[in-house]
Amino acid sequence: MGRQERVRTSLGAGVGKEVDGLLAPVDAELALRYPGDPGTRQPVHTVYVPGDVFGAGTVREWGDRALAALDEHAPDADSFGAVLGLDGGLAGPVYERVRAKLEREPVEDLRVDFEDGYGHRPDAEEDEHAARAARLLAEDSPPYLGVRVKCMEAGVRERGVRTLDVFLTGLLAAGGLPEGLNLTLPKVTYAEQVAAFAHVLDAFERVHGLESGRLGFEIQIETSQAILATDGTATVARMIQAAGGRATGLHYGTFDYSAALGVSAAHQAPDHPAADHAKAVMQVAAAGTGVRVSDGSTNVLPVGPTAQVHDAWRLHHRLTRRALARAYHQGWDMHPGHLPTRYAAVFAFYREGFAQAAARLAAYTARAQGDVLDEPATARALSGYLLRGLHCGALDSAEVTAASGLSRAELENLAALRPQ
Template identity: 75%
Template sequence: MSLSDAVRESVGASLAGVDAELARRYPGDPGTRQPVHTVYVPGDVFEAGTVRSWGDQALAALDEHAPDAAAFARVLELPEQLAADVYERVRAKLRREPIEDLRIDFEDGYGPRPDDEEDAAAARAARLVARTVADGTAPPCIGIRMKCMEAAVRDRGIRTLDIFLTGLMEAGGLPEGLVLTLPKVTFPEQVSAMVRLCEEFEKARGLGQGRIGFEIQIETTQAILGPDGRATVARLIDAAEGRATGLHYGTFDYSASCGVSAAYQSMDHPVADHAKAVMQVAAAGTGVRLSDGSTNVLPVGPTSQVHDAWRLHYGLVRRSLARAYYQGWDMHPGHLPTRYAAVYAFYREGLESAAARLAAYVARAGGDVMDEPATAKALSGYVLRGLDCGAVDLDEVSGATGLGRAELDALAGRA
């Protein structure tokens, strides 16, 4: 040893501020389940039975256009060894939990309405959410998308948010799975304003500081690149002061803001890939999760047209998953079969390889791939996401890896 304790202690002291900043800014994954999708329903359309209705409509679409596993596999070109299992798991999911995350929309999907009409709709939404949470029919995550912080609609958005949250409090309190969405963010100051609203509501209702979080929708070019030429997303996350839970890409608003013509606005357009790559790097390690956007091609009409829409949606979802965008938007009940088919196929086809690599890593047995701790973290995270959504079962994972849920959580860095 050539360096004295004093040198080591001095280096530690000099980096104490950096250590604290790293811990604050990059806390890692929150360790909770991330839904595979978000379903948007206009505020005046949402009903207590919306979740069940979407599941029933999705099952009816399967019955009509893909009545068995072989037919569904032909449409989506599913591998033969996966077809039956994926099909049955999709049907079971649609019966058990057709929607994982539901957003009652008071923005673009709702539009401008007279104040008294939107007031009533916001209060009604709170009552219905409270009722479905109480009777167990609510999805794991549920909330509203308010209007944005731009001057023309700011007061309306704030009023709707207040009515909705107040209604929930008066009906028994905020549900655990509450999610709020702030759309069309352009400047960090708009995120700071949302933080202020959350803080003031918490104070007014005696809630703990930080109880209310929210998602930030990336729908404008200014949310990616500021007027000074600097990347903006990290500044938006910072402005949220730990309350940001997700970044949601808005396919059509963002594409339009880049001047992309309507026929070419899609989740796989180059402008979409650029925006999402910036979002991904900015959010990495922060605990803020990513969501891809949606397709506006609906699986409706004759069977050939439904099949075409299903193939498109399935391919887009698989593309997103491969790029580590584990969540997306679904805009129609007919999208649910292909959402879950894509998700289940993605996790099931890779399970054997991921399990073998995890088992080898834990046993330090080597194999044909030498994995490092970061890769083991990614492998266990992949398996856990499959477990969370129902693509795989704990018994088969434990049988293949020798690991239980707690051990997988520890490898993935989940609390």
């Protein structure tokens, strides 16, 4: 004890510099291709509304219809908790937060749809609807918003580009591009289609003198070719790179993808094995790139008699919880009746794990010993978990700080840590 060890080395200082030189290209490649998650808020869902249906009161209407569904089919916390199997201690806080969310911010991310949900219409009509969408969204919009245009395939390519141009030009004329702007490119099969869409956005930016890269977009994975190329490689990884830094998300298209693989209509669902495989490939391809993955939707709508609504709610709640456990933090909602169970699943997911996550972070930052030994990567995951709960309204800043001892800024610093 107390003995001073003699330290011996064999390698000269020049070896380290040689290694730095050898790995300099790799260092640059890692920094370029794997910048990590941006750390910004990710919406818990995307709501798709056809361009001809979207109007000035659409978002508020969705919230009101969702609240009306609760009033009719689950008018209090006990009945709602019983339908979804929520723990007794969770049912009250979750129900209260769901109703508050539907009153305050019923839709987190809205996509005005000019693709499948819209169909093919005369050019003048689609122009009119795209211009109207831009004007209305500029006047009043949820935190995230945008359009889904037709794909880059030959038959509809020109129409898709024009709709995009009309919409973006309309936003600029109405006051500028909102911070939460999201664009969606559907039915991608080749990375070259992604590169072409990025080229269109680059051209728009140059015309209007916008900062290069201001416009980003989501890639919808709806074809088998988007997952596996003819040479056996993962096409989706190529697509992320083909976007030239503009890709913000990969969104799984439940029904188009299932149909492409020959899955019968009765079995097309987000939890089908084919869907799990596709999303797992998407998740690995996107990891570390800053591109986020979104689950798809269910087509079972909570409408009709109460028993039928409850069945649909249980299904949607289960699928949402399943996705969250697999780290798919976002999904699609196609009907106002899906909003109560979307938020119930999300809020319960964060509230039931909140105390343990906060305690583990407190122990980690205090370097205290507990029954779990956490590493920096786990601390990033824990802080990210709490931040997501704060972003969506499942958790409050005061309770998170009280339980973890960490301010929101400190949580953000922990979540942003990268291996050195």
